[in-house]
Amino acid sequence: MAGPDRKPTIIDVARLAGASIKTVSRVINKERYVSPDMQERIEKAVAELGYQPNMMARSLASERSNLIGHLYGDAGGPYTLEIQVGLLNRCRAHGYHLMIEEIDYRSDQVEKRASAIVNQMRLDGVVLTAPVTDNPIVLRILEDAGVPYVRVTPQQESETSPSVRIDERQAAYTLTQHLLALGHRRIGFIKGKANHTATILRYTGYCDALVDAGVAVDPVLVEQGEFTYASAVACARRLLDQPHRPTAIFASNDEMAAAVVAEAHNRGFSLPANLSVVGFDDTPLAEMMWPPLTTVRQPVREMAETAADILIGLLSQRGKVDWPKPVPHQVLAHTVLLRQSTARPPGKG
Amino acid sequence: MAGPDRKPTIIDVARLAGASIKTVSRVINKERYVSPDMQERIEKAVAELGYQPNMMARSLASERSNLIGHLYGDAGGPYTLEIQVGLLNRCRAHGYHLMIEEIDYRSDQVEKRASAIVNQMRLDGVVLTAPVTDNPIVLRILEDAGVPYVRVTPQQESETSPSVRIDERQAAYTLTQHLLALGHRRIGFIKGKANHTATILRYTGYCDALVDAGVAVDPVLVEQGEFTYASAVACARRLLDQPHRPTAIFASNDEMAAAVVAEAHNRGFSLPANLSVVGFDDTPLAEMMWPPLTTVRQPVREMAETAADILIGLLSQRGKVDWPKPVPHQVLAHTVLLRQSTARPPGKG
DNA sequence: GAGGAGGATGGCACCGTTGTCATCGCCGCC
DNA sequence: GGCGGCGATGACAACGGTGCCATCCTCCTC
Numbered sequence: 094m095a096g097p098d099r100k101p102t103i104i105d106v107a108r109l110a111g112a113s114i115k116t117v118s119r120v121i122n123k124e125r126y127v128s129p130d131m132q133e134r135i136e137k138a139v140a141e142l143g144y145q146p147n148m149m150a151r152s153l154a155s156e157r158s159n160l161i162g163h164l165y166g167d168a169g170g171p172y173t174l175e176i177q178v179g180l181l182n183r184c185r186a187h188g189y190h191l192m193i194e195e196i197d198y199r200s201d202q203v204e205k206r207a208s209a210i211v212n213q214m215r216l217d218g219v220v221l222t223a224p225v226t227d228n229p230i231v232l233r234i235l236e237d238a239g240v241p242y243v244r245v246t247p248q249q250e251s252e253t254s255p256s257v258r259i260d261e262r263q264a265a266y267t268l269t270q271h272l273l274a275l276g277h278r279r280i281g282f283i284k285g286k287a288n289h290t291a292t293i294l295r296y297t298g299y300c301d302a303l304v305d306a307g308v309a310v311d312p313v314l315v316e317q318g319e320f321t322y323a324s325a326v327a328c329a330r331r332l333l334d335q336p337h338r339p340t341a342i343f344a345s346n347d348e349m350a351a352a353v354v355a356e357a358h359n360r361g362f363s364l365p366a367n368l369s370v371v372g373f374d375d376t377p378l379a380e381m382m383w384p385p386l387t388t389v390r391q392p393v394r395e396m397a398e399t400a401a402d403i404l405i406g407l408l409s410q411r412g413k414v415d416w417p418k419p420v421p422h423q424v425l426a427h428t429v430l431l432r433q434s435t436a437r438p439p440g441k442g
Numbered sequence: 443m444a445g446p447d448r449k450p451t452i453i454d455v456a457r458l459a460g461a462s463i464k465t466v467s468r469v470i471n472k473e474r475y476v477s478p479d480m481q482e483r484i485e486k487a488v489a490e491l492g493y494q495p496n497m498m499a500r501s502l503a504s505e506r507s508n509l510i511g512h513l514y515g516d517a518g519g520p521y522t523l524e525i526q527v528g529l530l531n532r533c534r535a536h537g538y539h540l541m542i543e544e545i546d547y548r549s550d551q552v553e554k555r556a557s558a559i560v561n562q563m564r565l566d567g568v569v570l571t572a573p574v575t576d577n578p579i580v581l582r583i584l585e586d587a588g589v590p591y592v593r594v595t596p597q598q599e600s601e602t603s604p605s606v607r608i609d610e611r612q613a614a615y616t617l618t619q620h621l622l623a624l625g626h627r628r629i630g631f632i633k634g635k636a637n638h639t640a641t642i643l644r645y646t647g648y649c650d651a652l653v654d655a656g657v658a659v660d661p662v663l664v665e666q667g668e669f670t671y672a673s674a675v676a677c678a679r680r681l682l683d684q685p686h687r688p689t690a691i692f693a694s695n696d697e698m699a700a701a702v703v704a705e706a707h708n709r710g711f712s713l714p715a716n717l718s719v720v721g722f723d724d725t726p727l728a729e730m731m732w733p734p735l736t737t738v739r740q741p742v743r744e745m746a747e748t749a750a751d752i753l754i755g756l757l758s759q760r761g762k763v764d765w766p767k768p769v770p771h772q773v774l775a776h777t778v779l780l781r782q783s784t785a786r787p788p789g790k791g
Numbered sequence: 792g793a794g795g796a797g798g799a800t801g802g803c804a805c806c807g808t809t810g811t812c813a814t815c816g817c818c819g820c821c
Numbered sequence: 822g823g824c825g826g827c828g829a830t831g832a833c834a835a836c837g838g839t840g841c842c843a844t845c846c847t848c849c850t851c
């Protein structure tokens with residue numbers, strides 16, 4: 094193969110197939126009004142030359158980049174990755190490409206950076222995950238640029254953009270009920286980072302379940318964590334140091350639950366006999382720690398796929414009105430995973 | 443602000459600044475030969491209009507896309523994510539954007555897909571991670587397209603592309619030495635997935651350390667795992683079921699180490715008193731499990747950053763020869779993390 | 792048989808930049 | 822004073838496609 098010295102262009106294809114470039118363009122884009130005969134000739138030429146349309150040129154001419162952006166704030170462990178896998182699945186299926194960008198949402202450069210990303214790359218659409226989902230600057234830039242976006246687990250549902258989430262309050266509620274059903278009454282709680290939606294919703298679910306079961310929420314049993322292992326170690330210590338200590342602890346995420354488990358191990362507790370622990374998120378960790386952690390799984394990948402579907406669905410009907418009103422707000426089902434970190438409280442076996 | 447109805451272009455800037463578009467282009471690209479006065483006028487105009495150059499047009503005209511691709515095979519947990527974070531760091535710093543693409547390396551579509559990614563998007567450069575690092579089809583496509591690429595932890599170093607890695611054999615060697623130094627002589631080993639480079643290197647390090655210490659490699663103590671938790675559970679069972687069982691187990695990654703720990707807990711072992719366990723990789727898991735795992739950390743993020751640096755370094759001097767020969771092959775330093783999952787063997791305390 | 796509808800195709804401007812080359816003015820030097 | 826050199830600037834043609842509109846042909850209808 095004395096290959097051509099440069100990549101073939103649509104012109105080469107047209108020449109080889111004996112057609113106009115416009116007609117080749119039609120075939121590439123699967124438009125109507127091409128005779129079967131012509132279609133075949135062009136496809137043959139494309140194959141023969143190994144022609145691949147140049148995305149850049151395409152985007153420039155058509156105002157469609159086939160690019161979807163994923164903007165996120167912290168590279169939050171497995172979560173972010175799952176999101177990307179989900180997005181990638183759909184992008185691939187629909188011929189989109191994924192561009193990922195981290196935004197330091199604390200920086201004063203947010204505006205500049207977000208704007209650069211959105212405007213320079215001419216993204217067709219954007220998926221937002223926490224904590225950028227609710228960043229007013231980012232949202233404004235997207236609105237201004239007229240770029241459709243979908244938010245995963247936003248704090249506030251908005252009328253201008255769709256969202257995907259699970260019912261975190263309900264999940265926490267159910268998980269707490271599980272502990273109550275086992276016979277626990279003194280249930281410690283470690284909150285997540287202050288002001289995060291997740292923190293509030295999970296805590297609310299916990300409180301509601303207690304109250305509905307006729308158990309008072311004892312402030313002594315509630316600690317303020319930060320979603321990190323380190324933060325939860327301190328919380329666990331304080332909780333377990335209490336004279337009348339809890340028989341179960343609900344940590345607002347798995348990482349913090351791991352800290353509780355470690356601290357309990359340190360004290361020579363046998364789990365779950367001496368202490369029940371539950372987490373939230375079902376990170377890979379949950380299954381691999383010992384004892385395996387009772388927790389709640391968010392279908393993160395599926396959420397991302399749903400977000401992508403919504404976005405791509407809209408993009409495919411571009412030219413119509415912006416979003417259908419009301420915009421979709423999907424709530425996906427979570428799963429409570431009962432594993433071996435929970436049992437009846439001591440003395441009630 | 444009765445904003446303009448469409449995004450400002452370089453023409454608008456030129457008009458406002460009273461310059462030619464070419465001169466504006468010069469300023470945008472920080473080229474030489476622009477008078478300070480002119481420079482200032484243009485910068486002012488840019489700021490006033492909020493002008494952002496259109497990447498698509500830029501790429502089309504210049505044959506440079508400012509896009510770096512990350513091709514990977516499996517969304518392998520924290521590893522992939524760390525890689526991305528590292529790449530992103532550098533991309534951001536140098537004005538590149540990151541496009542991530544998963545390639546199903548088992549599929550018969552590899553060729554089509556890889557080719558589409560590379561050729562359609564006109565990527566400036568590519569970073570490859572396992573197991574795509576050594577996929578001959580992908581490599582050929584990159585070579586053919588003349589797209590520079592850097593491989594992270596390839597099986598074979600090549601003369602045509604740089605690579606970044608750590609010395610895995612040495613790391614495994616050191617880790618094994620640590621166990622030997624503690625007094626262990628019967629050290630079990632759980633291998634990773636067959637044919638993976640990592641599997642071979644880690645195993646070699648283990649064997650070498652034993653032999654150098656005058657301890658024979660006992661095949662009874664070597665199990666074949668697959669880098670997964672599930673696969674290692676079975677291995678751990680077989681190892682611990684032996685009458686003359688090992689006093690320490692070296693699992694080829696943390697996930698498998700977690701399985702060993704869980705199995706040991708199940709049997710009521712007290713760790714590390716009854717059994718020492720070491721892993722490999724220092725995933726987040728390692729620190730959060732109980733007892734915290736002695737393991738080896740690959741500076742994954744740094745490896746990615748190095749890869750990006752190498753790539754970007756080359757791209758910035760485009761027009762010169764391809765790679766400097768010999769191409770760089772960086773070996774970064776690993777860290778052995780001694781935590782609490784290892785201790786002297788029973789009876790030697 | 793004229794008129795009209797609609798399928799099939801092509802021509803050409805345009806998308807927003809950069810690359811190449813020409814031009815111009817000014818300075819220093821012989 | 823003429824000339825070479827270089828800094829500064831602009832004109833114009835790409836880059837590789839798509840959008841819009843014109844054209845041509847065929848077939849159907851009245």
